[in-house]
Amino acid sequence: MTLTQxxxxxxxxALTRYEPVxxxxxxxxxxxxxxMFCGCPTTFGGEPNTHVCPVCLGLPGSLPVxxxxxxxxxxxIGLALNCEIAEWCRFARKNYFYPDMPKNFQTSQYDxxxxxxxxxxxxxxxxxxxxxxxxxxxxEDTGKSTHVGGATGRIHGAEHSxxxxxxxGIPLIEIVTKPIFVPGGKAPAVARAYVQQLxxxxxxxxxxxVRMDQGSLRADVxxxxxxxxxxxxxxxxxxxxxxxFRSVERAVRYEVSRHAGILDSGQRVVQxxxxxxxxxxxxxPGREKSDAEDYRYFPEPDLAPVAPSREWVEELRxxxxxxxAERRRRLQAEWGFSDLEMRDTVGAGALDLVASTIASGASxxxxxxxxxxxxxxxxxEQGVELSALAITPAQVARIQALVDEGKINDKxxxxxxxxxxxxxxxxxxxxxxxxxxxVSDEGALSEAVDRAIxxxxxxxxxIRGGKVQAAGALIGAVMKEMRGQADAGRVRELIVEKLx
Amino acid sequence: MSVEITRDDVAHLAGLARIQLDDDExxxxxxxxxxxxxxxxxxxxxxxxxxxxxxxSHPTPLxxxxxxxxxxxxxTPEAALAGAPASEEQRFMVPxxxxxx
Ligand SMILES: [Zn+2]
Numbered sequence: 001m002t003l004t005q006x007x008x009x010x011x012x013x014a015l016t017r018y019e020p021v022x023x024x025x026x027x028x029x030x031x032x033x034x035x036m037f038c039g040c041p042t043t044f045g046g047e048p049n050t051h052v053c054p055v056c057l058g059l060p061g062s063l064p065v066x067x068x069x070x071x072x073x074x075x076x077i078g079l080a081l082n083c084e085i086a087e088w089c090r091f092a093r094k095n096y097f098y099p100d101m102p103k104n105f106q107t108s109q110y111d112x113x114x115x116x117x118x119x120x121x122x123x124x125x126x127x128x129x130x131x132x133x134x135x136x137x138x139x140e141d142t143g144k145s146t147h148v149g150g151a152t153g154r155i156h157g158a159e160h161s162x163x164x165x166x167x168x169g170i171p172l173i174e175i176v177t178k179p180i181f182v183p184g185g186k187a188p189a190v191a192r193a194y195v196q197q198l199x200x201x202x203x204x205x206x207x208x209x210v211r212m213d214q215g216s217l218r219a220d221v222x223x224x225x226x227x228x229x230x231x232x233x234x235x236x237x238x239x240x241x242x243x244x245f246r247s248v249e250r251a252v253r254y255e256v257s258r259h260a261g262i263l264d265s266g267q268r269v270v271q272x273x274x275x276x277x278x279x280x281x282x283x284x285p286g287r288e289k290s291d292a293e294d295y296r297y298f299p300e301p302d303l304a305p306v307a308p309s310r311e312w313v314e315e316l317r318x319x320x321x322x323x324x325a326e327r328r329r330r331l332q333a334e335w336g337f338s339d340l341e342m343r344d345t346v347g348a349g350a351l352d353l354v355a356s357t358i359a360s361g362a363s364x365x366x367x368x369x370x371x372x373x374x375x376x377x378x379x380x381e382q383g384v385e386l387s388a389l390a391i392t393p394a395q396v397a398r399i400q401a402l403v404d405e406g407k408i409n410d411k412x413x414x415x416x417x418x419x420x421x422x423x424x425x426x427x428x429x430x431x432x433x434x435x436x437x438x439v440s441d442e443g444a445l446s447e448a449v450d451r452a453i454x455x456x457x458x459x460x461x462x463i464r465g466g467k468v469q470a471a472g473a474l475i476g477a478v479m480k481e482m483r484g485q486a487d488a489g490r491v492r493e494l495i496v497e498k499l500x
Numbered sequence: 501m502s503v504e505i506t507r508d509d510v511a512h513l514a515g516l517a518r519i520q521l522d523d524d525e526x527x528x529x530x531x532x533x534x535x536x537x538x539x540x541x542x543x544x545x546x547x548x549x550x551x552x553x554x555x556x557s558h559p560t561p562l563x564x565x566x567x568x569x570x571x572x573x574x575x576t577p578e579a580a581l582a583g584a585p586a587s588e589e590q591r592f593m594v595p596x597x598x599x600x601x
Binding site for chain 2: 032033034038039041047048049050051052053054057059065066067069070088090097098099102135145146147158159160161162163164165258294296299301304305306307308312438456
């Protein structure tokens with residue numbers, strides 16, 4: 001099959017002819033101490049095959065036992081997504097031939113998920129969109145394969161593969177939406193907002209570390225297009241393991257453009273899995289889905305069914321954090337943010353960071369200012385999420401406190417951010433080591449002001465004549481002499497005192 | 501009860517099980533599989549006249565068998581890899597993986 005690759009259609013242009021329909025599947029790795037069915041630790045990054053036992057290696061005669069904490073987390077996630085909790089459900093074996101599971105099957109849930117029929121609401125540009133949740137089910141992660149030989153560590157051309165089963169058996173919750181119908185132009189942002197909200201929700205529930213960089217939250221983006229006015233769904237592509245919020249947004253945009261190109265040229269979209277490439281923002285074909293993909297699920301005979309009592313479910317419901325939409329409304333009122341300020345904060349994925357910074361003592365406006373300007377810029381430069389920056393909300397609050405105490409000014413604060421982000425220690429240590437404290441020696445300051453007045457007689461004359469706004473030039477001169485380490489407000493006061 | 505198994509069905513099943521079958525085998529299994537399915541189906545006769553009987557996946561009435569979330573001792577990598585036909589860099593070594601990407 002050698003069809004010519006159709007041209008991509010620009011996103012906006014595609015939307016004039018087609019309506020995108022999305023489905024999102026998000027895998028969340030739970031933060032339990034042990035694996036789903038055995039007591040091996042879940043800690044990240046151990047030496048190969050050091051977190052394995054007869055159960056997770058699938059050795060003959062071993063028997064799995066369900067991690068009760070993982071079931072509890074699954075139920076809480078389901079409840080937080082307004083799902084029904086199954087009265088009774090079983091695990092199932094998903095059979096396939098691929099060596100990432102030593103058992104030759106993955107233990108999952110098939111037609112009896114622990115949670116189903118839920119919903120959640122996300123906000124984009126001040127509009128609320130309701131996302132219907134199909135199901136949330138329990139399963140286990142797979143091992144890690146390394147392909148040896150061949151060009152780029154990929155399967156093609158590899159001589160053989162090496163398997164590390166440390167990750168095999170780590171508890172996962174897979175959360176699947178129903179088809180999402182939103183105005184096409186909003187689809188990428190809604191997809192991003194949904195994944196971002198799931199991340200926030202998992203943190204609030206304290207069920208996962210949700211580190212996208214370590215793969216503890218991974219999104220699959222399913223997308224199809226249909227011509228406007230058509231009610232049946234088009235053929236979808238499934239873009240796997242999209243590993244940042246920004247990538248979720250880009251993957252949706254790219255697939256809309258790609259599908260539109262295929263449909264415009266009269267070709268058919270192939271149902272297949274695709275890989276997303278962070279560097280180019282494009283996707284490439286993976287496996288084609290065919291009838292050969294038949295996992296022959298059957299109930300796992302080695303694990304007893306899970307039948308959570310209604311009492312237990314209600315006990316867990318009582319432990320739920322505030323729903324995200326209500327929390328956003330409450331925080332906005334508490335912080336006195338305008339709609340626009342709140343929208344920007346949520347959109348930047350900074351809500352929890354700002355909240356923690358305020359909890360550590362900063363004012364709401366100061367917390368917002370640092371995260372959305374200085375730190376957002378740095379995150380952008382590094383191409384990472386705000387939460388991945390090497391600075392904590394407590395440190396941001398401390399830097400603001402140093403400003404409030406008059407020890408540093410905003411300009412020096414930026415250098416303190418540099419220092420903290422470069423791993424030079426706590427804010428106070430950075431101030432100390434870099435010698436950043438503002439000069440509070442009144443004598444030195446007064447002399448510097450005198451020198452600035454003497455060097456700029458014209459400006460001084462204007463100020464004497466009542467043009468106080470001209471003081472800026474003198475303040476600049478003083479700040480330059482003091483290498484930025486002066487309190488600009490105090491400098492202005494001194495100038496006005498001396499020239500009135 | 502008679503079940504029809506086409507040659508394509510047999511080829512599909514063989515594909516799923518990663519078993520290579522030649523033409524003779526496909527033909528022979530196409531004849532044999534219906535008989536196997538029929539004899540297994542006699543189990544369903546046990547339900548006749550038994551009233552409402554739920555299909556059973558588990559032979560015991562056990563429910564909610566849970567484990568505490570407590571770390572146990574793992575195998576050493578040497579022990580874990582002891583039964584592996586081949587290993588390299590403390591990892592299980594498997595032959596070239598075909599037909600996947
Ligand atoms: Zn284990």
